Amino acid sequence: MIRWVGAILGYLLYRFPGAVIGFIVGTVIESFGKKDGGGFQNVFQQQKAEVTPADFELNLLSLASLVIKADGTVSQSELDFVRQYFVQSYGKERANATFKVFNEVIKKREVSAVNICNVLRQRMRYESRLQVLHFLFSIANADGVVTEIEVNEINKIGGFLGINFRDFESIKAMFFKNPDSAYKILEIERTATDADVKKAYREMAKKYHPDKLQHMDEAYQKGAEEKFRKVQEAYEQLQKERGF
Known part of the structure; x- marks a missing residue:
């Protein structure tokens, strides 16, 4: 089809020589399209498939909704936390627009954590x-209690996002107080030596340093600061317990 369009356009511009050239160019374009699995059409589809900031916000809000609804009750404190987070991150007007689209369109459909996480995993x-x-853990904790059902939902989402088990357990431990929390935050066992503790602290401080999220919104950077602070607190706790 493209070769004949090229021939016609070429003829209108340069008569018979133009028709020949247009036919040849069209043939090359069609050939390229077959080899590339869709050619120029495929390129436009890829561009359209790119996630815009608005898409990211809707995806994040969709994941938040899964956590909020996980235990069968919709907590107002969890809803307020999410709204405050979005307003802080994107401004009131943009946050309201995101919630409006979510309520009018996304909320009426079944949210697929797998599809959303596949997109985020490729682009984050x-x-x-x-x-x-x-x-997501902060949302679950907004009402003061992170339930087992919520943990399971976040664990599932974490798996879809490609988060490894030790990192998941580290972040989870930041929201639970127990004798092993400090060790889990630093991703070590209770049997670790003092040297192991110091090494783990250096590695975790580097991993969770806020500078790694300078490209993200302010709310994300504050979240990174909170994780970084939890790592420091865990290390200081073990320093006191072990006396080094």
Whole structure:
């Protein structure tokens, strides 16, 4: 089809020589399209498939909705936390627009954590995906209690995001107080030596340093600061317990 369009356009511009050239160029374009699995049409589809900031916000809000509804009750404190987070991150007007689209369109459909996470996984750095996980735990904790059902839902989402088990357990431990929390935050066992503790602290401080999220919104950077602070607190706790 393209070769004949090229021939006609070429003829209108340069008569018979133009028709020949247009036919040849059209043939090359069609051939390219077959080899490339869709050619120029495929390029436009890829461009359209790119996630815009608005798409990201809707995806993040969709994941938040899964956590909020996980235990069968919709907590007002969790809803307020999410709204405040979005207003702080994107401004009141943009946040309201995101919630409006979500309520009018997305909320009426079944939210697919797998599809959303596949998109985010391809387009977000690992450090940023860790912050998404921290954000989801913060939502669950907004009412003062992180239930087992909520943990299971976040764990499932974390798996779809490609978060490894030790990192998941580290962030989870930031929201639970127990004798092993400090060790889990630093991703070490209770049997670790003092040297192991110091090494783990250096590695975790580097992993969760807020500078790694300078490209993200302010709310994300504050979340990174909170994780960084939890790592420091865990290390200081073990320093006191072990006396080094």
